[in-house]
Amino acid sequence: MVVADNLVKSFPVAGGQKRAVDGLSFRVARGEIFGLLGPNGAGKTTTLRMLSGMILPTSGSARLAGYDVATQPFEVKRVLGFLTANTGLYLRLTPRELLQYFAELHGMDRPAARRRAEHLVDWLDMREFADLRCGSLSTGQRQRVNIGRVLVADPPVLVMDEPTLGLDVISNRLILDFIRRAGDEGKTILLSTHYLDEAEMLCDRIGFLHHGRLIAEGTLEELQRRTGLARLSAIFLKLAAEGTEAAAPAGAGS
Amino acid sequence: MTFRRRVRTIYGKELVDLLRDRRTLIAMIVVPIFLYPVLMLGSLQAITVQTQALGQRAIIVAGLGGADGPQAESLAHLQYEYDRIRALEPSATPASKAPAASSESAPGDAPAAEVEDSAASPPPLQLSWTPCASVEEIEQCVRDRSAHVGVVFEEGLTFSPDRRNRIRILYDREEPRSATAHARLEDVIARVAARINDERREALRLPATYFDPFEVTATNLASPSSILGQILPLILVLMTITGAIYPAIDITAGERERGTLETILACPVPVIDLIVGKFLVVATIAILGAALNLGSVCATVYFGGFNELIATAGQGIPYGQLALILLCLIPFAVLMSAIMMAVCSYARTFKEAQNYVTPVILAVLIPGGFAALPATELRGMMLVVPVGNMVLLTRELLIGAPVGTSELLTVLLSTTLYASAAVAVAAKVFGKESVVFADVESLRSTFDRRLIQPSPRPSLTMALVVTAVLFPAWFFLQSWLQSTRGAENGLGALRRTFAAMPVMFVAVPALVAAYWKVDLRGAFGLGGASVRAWAGAVLLGMSSWIVAREMVVFQHNWFGMSDLAADSAAALERLLRDLSPVELVILLGLIPAVCEEALFRGFLLGAMRSGVRKMTAIAASAAVFAVFHFILAKLPVTFLLGAMLGWVCWTTRSILPGVIVHFMHNTILTLSAAHREWFSFLPQPQEGAQDHLPAGVVLSAIAIFTAGCVLIGRSAPKATGGSAA
Ligand SMILES: Nc1ncnc2c1ncn2[C@@H]1O[C@H](COP(=O)(O)OP(=O)(O)OP(=O)(O)O)[C@@H](O)[C@H]1O
Ligand SMILES: [Mg+2]
Numbered sequence: 001m002v003v004a005d006n007l008v009k010s011f012p013v014a015g016g017q018k019r020a021v022d023g024l025s026f027r028v029a030r031g032e033i034f035g036l037l038g039p040n041g042a043g044k045t046t047t048l049r050m051l052s053g054m055i056l057p058t059s060g061s062a063r064l065a066g067y068d069v070a071t072q073p074f075e076v077k078r079v080l081g082f083l084t085a086n087t088g089l090y091l092r093l094t095p096r097e098l099l100q101y102f103a104e105l106h107g108m109d110r111p112a113a114r115r116r117a118e119h120l121v122d123w124l125d126m127r128e129f130a131d132l133r134c135g136s137l138s139t140g141q142r143q144r145v146n147i148g149r150v151l152v153a154d155p156p157v158l159v160m161d162e163p164t165l166g167l168d169v170i171s172n173r174l175i176l177d178f179i180r181r182a183g184d185e186g187k188t189i190l191l192s193t194h195y196l197d198e199a200e201m202l203c204d205r206i207g208f209l210h211h212g213r214l215i216a217e218g219t220l221e222e223l224q225r226r227t228g229l230a231r232l233s234a235i236f237l238k239l240a241a242e243g244t245e246a247a248a249p250a251g252a253g254s
Numbered sequence: 255m256t257f258r259r260r261v262r263t264i265y266g267k268e269l270v271d272l273l274r275d276r277r278t279l280i281a282m283i284v285v286p287i288f289l290y291p292v293l294m295l296g297s298l299q300a301i302t303v304q305t306q307a308l309g310q311r312a313i314i315v316a317g318l319g320g321a322d323g324p325q326a327e328s329l330a331h332l333q334y335e336y337d338r339i340r341a342l343e344p345s346a347t348p349a350s351k352a353p354a355a356s357s358e359s360a361p362g363d364a365p366a367a368e369v370e371d372s373a374a375s376p377p378p379l380q381l382s383w384t385p386c387a388s389v390e391e392i393e394q395c396v397r398d399r400s401a402h403v404g405v406v407f408e409e410g411l412t413f414s415p416d417r418r419n420r421i422r423i424l425y426d427r428e429e430p431r432s433a434t435a436h437a438r439l440e441d442v443i444a445r446v447a448a449r450i451n452d453e454r455r456e457a458l459r460l461p462a463t464y465f466d467p468f469e470v471t472a473t474n475l476a477s478p479s480s481i482l483g484q485i486l487p488l489i490l491v492l493m494t495i496t497g498a499i500y501p502a503i504d505i506t507a508g509e510r511e512r513g514t515l516e517t518i519l520a521c522p523v524p525v526i527d528l529i530v531g532k533f534l535v536v537a538t539i540a541i542l543g544a545a546l547n548l549g550s551v552c553a554t555v556y557f558g559g560f561n562e563l564i565a566t567a568g569q570g571i572p573y574g575q576l577a578l579i580l581l582c583l584i585p586f587a588v589l590m591s592a593i594m595m596a597v598c599s600y601a602r603t604f605k606e607a608q609n610y611v612t613p614v615i616l617a618v619l620i621p622g623g624f625a626a627l628p629a630t631e632l633r634g635m636m637l638v639v640p641v642g643n644m645v646l647l648t649r650e651l652l653i654g655a656p657v658g659t660s661e662l663l664t665v666l667l668s669t670t671l672y673a674s675a676a677v678a679v680a681a682k683v684f685g686k687e688s689v690v691f692a693d694v695e696s697l698r699s700t701f702d703r704r705l706i707q708p709s710p711r712p713s714l715t716m717a718l719v720v721t722a723v724l725f726p727a728w729f730f731l732q733s734w735l736q737s738t739r740g741a742e743n744g745l746g747a748l749r750r751t752f753a754a755m756p757v758m759f760v761a762v763p764a765l766v767a768a769y770w771k772v773d774l775r776g777a778f779g780l781g782g783a784s785v786r787a788w789a790g791a792v793l794l795g796m797s798s799w800i801v802a803r804e805m806v807v808f809q810h811n812w813f814g815m816s817d818l819a820a821d822s823a824a825a826l827e828r829l830l831r832d833l834s835p836v837e838l839v840i841l842l843g844l845i846p847a848v849c850e851e852a853l854f855r856g857f858l859l860g861a862m863r864s865g866v867r868k869m870t871a872i873a874a875s876a877a878v879f880a881v882f883h884f885i886l887a888k889l890p891v892t893f894l895l896g897a898m899l900g901w902v903c904w905t906t907r908s909i910l911p912g913v914i915v916h917f918m919h920n921t922i923l924t925l926s927a928a929h930r931e932w933f934s935f936l937p938q939p940q941e942g943a944q945d946h947l948p949a950g951v952v953l954s955a956i957a958i959f960t961a962g963c964v965l966i967g968r969s970a971p972k973a974t975g976g977s978a979a
Binding site for chain 2 (some may be wrong): 052054074077078080085086088089091092101104105106109133149243
C-alpha cells in the first residue's frame with residue numbers, strides 16, 4: 001500500500017544542503033499499522049510529509065495506494081487522511097460546517113458533503129456541539145472533530161504524525177481507540193510517535209529512523225530478538241546509540 | 255472537481271470565516287461608518303467653534319491711552335456708527351430681506367452688490383480696550399497675544415467730508431484670532447464707510463452709479479478644494495488598504511499560526527486554487543470596505559450638508575461619478591490585496607505579518623501623501639505612480655474635475671498591471687514549500703543565490719514583476735529625457751530614448767534572469783527558426799506596415815484625430831526628416847525591433863508558455879506592449895501589432911522571425927513618413943480618398959500578409975510537437 005524507494009529530501013541551509021531524509025526505503029502492506037520511531041530531528045515528519053504529497057522528494061520515489069507522490073500528489077491526497085496533534089481547526093466554523101467544507105474539498109458536491117458531515121456527526125457522537133463554533137470546544141471535542149475531518153473521505157490510508165502529542169489522558173484514549181478501530185477496519189496506518197508504549201501497543205511493525213536513515217525495521221519480536229532487549233524503550237536507546245556511532249565516521253568523511 | 259468549483263468552495267468558506275471575526279467587522283463596517291461623520295463633524299465644529307468664538311467674543315483692541323482717552327473714544331465712535339447701521343439692517347434675518355432694508359434708505363437705488371451681499375446680517379461687535387503707552391507697546395501686546403489687534407487713529411475720528419480718517423491696524427496674520435479680528439475690523443470700517451457714502455450721495459441726490467462706475471462679479475473656477483477635499487481621497491485610499499490588511503494577515507499567516515495550513519495542504523486541492531480563493535476573499539473585503547467608505551463619505555456629506563467642505567463653488571460631490579470612483583478603486587483594492595497577501599505569506603505568525611506590513615504601508619504612504627499635496631496634478635509621471643495615481647484620480651473625480659479618457663485608462667491599466675504582478679508573486683510565495691513549511695528563514699531562500707535552482711525559462715512571476723517595475727521606470731525615463739531639453743532638442747531626446755531602450759528592455763531583464771539562474775537563451779526565446787518561418791517573416795514585414803497604415807487612416811477618418819495627436823505626429827515627422835536615414839533605421843527600426851521583441855515576446859510571452867493558454871498569453875502580452883507606448887490613439891494599432899508579433903513568436907518558438915517583421919515594419923513605416931519622395935514608385939493616395947492608399951496596393955499587401963501568415967503557420971507543426979508533451 002505504501003512503498004518508499006530510496007527517498008531523499010535535502011533542505012537548503014547556509015553553506016550547502018542538509019539531508020533530512022537520506023535514502024529511505026520501506027514498505028507497508030495493506031491493513032498494516034507501521035510505526036516510525038526516532039529521536040528528534042530524525043526525519044519522521046519530513047518523511048510523512050513526502051508520503052502525503054505535501055513536499056516533493058529531492059530524489060527517489062514513493063507510492064501510496066499505487067499513486068506516485070511526486071507526480072500525482074492530488075490522487076495521493078484523495079486516498080489519505082492526515083492527522084497531527086497540532087493540526088488546528090477553523091475556530092470560527094462549527095464542526096458541521098468544517099466537516100462539510102473538507103468533504104467538498106475532497107470533491108463531493110454540496111448535498112453529498114452535507115450528508116457525509118451529518119453521518120460523521122452522528123457516528124462520532126458530536127450532536128451536542130456540532131453547531132457551536134470550534135473555538136469554544138474542549139480539547140477532547142476538538143480531537144473528535146479532527147478525527148471526523150480525517151475520515152471525511154473515508155480514506156484507506158491514514159498518516160499520523162505524533163497524533164497524541166501533548167494530549168491529556170482522555171483525549172489520548174480517544175485517539176488511540178480511533179487508531180485501533182481504524183486498524184481493525186483494515187485501514188493502512190503510518191504513525192510516528194515518541195510514546196513508545198503506544199507504539200508497542202498499536203504497531204504491527206516498527207521502523208527506526210536515525211539521521212534520515214532507517215537503521216532497523218521489523219515487528220516488535222524481531223527487534224527484541226535482534227537487540228536482545230525486551231522493552232521498546234531500551235531497544236530505542238540502544239539503536240540510537242548504535243546509529244550515532246555509525247553516523248559519526250560517515251559524517252566526518254562527508 | 256473543477257477549478258471554479260474548488261475556488262468557489264474555498265471562497266465561500268473563507269468569506270464566512272472572516273466575516274464571523276469581530277475584528278474584520280469592526281475594521282470593515284464600524285470604522286468607516288463612524289470615521290467620516292466624526293472626522294467631518296469634528297473639523298466642521300472646530301471651524302465653526304473657532305469662527306463663532308471669534309465672531310462673538312469681544313475683540314481685544316490695544317490702543318494708545320486709557321479707556322477714556324481720545325483713541326478709545328474714536329473706537330467707541332466707530333462702534334456707535336456700526337451699531338447704528340446694524341439697527342437699520344434687519345438683524346440676523348435671511349438675506350432675502352436685505353433689499354427691502356436698503357430700499358428704505360436709498361429709494362430707487364440699489365446699493366452696490368458687494369455691500370448688499372455682506373450687509374445681509376451684520377454680526378454684533380464687541381470690543382474691549384487694552385491701554386498702551388506707545389505704538390511699540392501695542393506691537394508687543396499683539397505679539398504676545400494679550401490683544402488681538404492694535405488700532406491707531408492717526409488723527410482721531412471725524413465724519414466731516416473734507417477729512418479722511420487714517421487708521422492703522424496692527425495684527426499677526428499667522429495668529430488665527432488676530433487675523434479674524436483684523437478682518438472683522440476691516441469689515442466694520444467698510445460697512446461704516448459704505449453707509450456714509452450712501453448718505454452723502456443721497457444728500458447730493460446723486461445716483462449710486464456716481465461713485466461706483468464698475469460692478470465686477472468674479473467667479474472662481476479653480477478646482478482646488480478645501481482641506482478635506484484634498485485629504486479625503488488619501489483617507490479613502492488608505493482605508494481601502496487598511497481593509498485589505500487584516501483579512502490578508504488572517505488568511506495567510508493566521509492560518510499558518512493556527513495550524514490549519516498543513517491540514518488544508520493535505521487535501522486534494524492545488525495551491526493555486528487555494529490562493530485564488532483566498533485572494534478573492536481579501537479583494538472582496540477590500541472592495542466592500544472601499545464601497546462602505548465611499549458610501550459613508552457621501553452619506554456624511556449629503557446628510558450633514560458638508561458640501562462646501564469638499565469642493566469650492568458649491569459643486570459638492572458629483573454623485574453621478576460615484577460608480578466610476580468605485581470602479582477605479584476595484585483594481586486598486588485588488589492590487590493592495592495582492593501585495594498584502596504576498597507580504598503576509600512570508601510570515602509565520604500574526605505578529606510577524608504585522609511587522610512585514612508596516613514598511614509596506616509606509617512605502618504606500620510616500621506616493622500617496624505626495625499625491626495628496628494640493629499642488630500635485632494628475633499628469634505626467636503621476637499617472638503611473640502606484641497608489642499616487644489612485645489618490646489623484648479619486649480626488650479629481652470626487653471634486654468633479656474633468657478627467658480625460660486617456661488619463662483614466664493609464665491609471666487603470668497601470669494599476670491592473672501592477673495588480674497582476676502582485677497576484678503572481680502572492681501565488682508563488684504562498685505555494686513555496688520553504689514558505690509553507692517555513693522551518694528555515696523563507697525570505698532567504700528566494701534571494702540567496704546559492705539556494706536557487708537553474709531553470710530554462712523565467713517564471714511568470716519574474717516576468718510580471720520585471721514588467722511591472724519597468725513600466726513606471728520607462729515612463730519616468732521618457733518624460734525625464736523629454737523634459738531635460740527644450741523642443742529644439744527633440745532629436746536629442748529621441749536619441750537618448752532609444753539609447754536607453756536596450757538597457758531597460760534587455761539588460762535589466764537579462765540581469766534579473768541571470769541572477770535567478772535562468773537560461774538566457776530560453777529567457778529571450780533565442781532559438782533558431784525554420785526557413786519557412788524566416789520567409790514568412792519577410793513577407794509579413796513587407797506588408798504589415800501597409801495594413802497598419804490603413805488601419806490608422808481608417809481610425810482617424812472614423813473616430814477623428816485629436817489636434818494634439820495630429821500636432822505631435824507632424825512634429826515627429828519633421829524630427830525624422832532631420833535624422834540621417836542610417837540613424838533612422840537604427841534608432842527607430844533596429845533598436846525597438848530587437849529590444850521590444852526581447853522583452854515582450856521573449857521574456858514576457860515566453861514566461862507565459864507554461865500555464866497560460868495561447869490566446870490569453872498573446873492578448874495579455876500585446877496589451878502590455880500597447881500600454882508601454884503610452885499613447886491612447888495608438889493603442890488599437892499597437893495592440894494588434896503586438897498580437898501579430900506574439901502569434902509569430904508563439905508559433906515559431908523564437909523571437910528572431912518577429913524581430914525581422916518588427917524591424918521591417920518600423921523601418922518602412924518611418925522611412926515612408928520621413929522621406930515620402932522615396933516611395934513615389936507606390937501609387938499615392940488619390941484626391942478625396944481620405945489618405946487611403948489605392949485599393950490595388952492595399953489588396954496586394956493583404957495578399958502578401960496572408961501568404962506570410964500561412965508560411966509561418968505551416969512552420970509550426972514541427973515545433974509545436976514539442977510543446978504538446
Ligand atoms: N523546511 C525545512 N527547512 C530546513 N530544514 C528542515 C525543514 N524541515 C525539516 N528540516 C530539518 O530536517 C531534519 C528532520 O526534521 P523532521 O521534522 O523531519 O524531524 P522529526 O523526526 O519529525 O523530528 P521531531 O521528532 O522533533 O518531530 C531536522 O534537522 C530539521 O531541522
Ligand atoms: Mg516531527
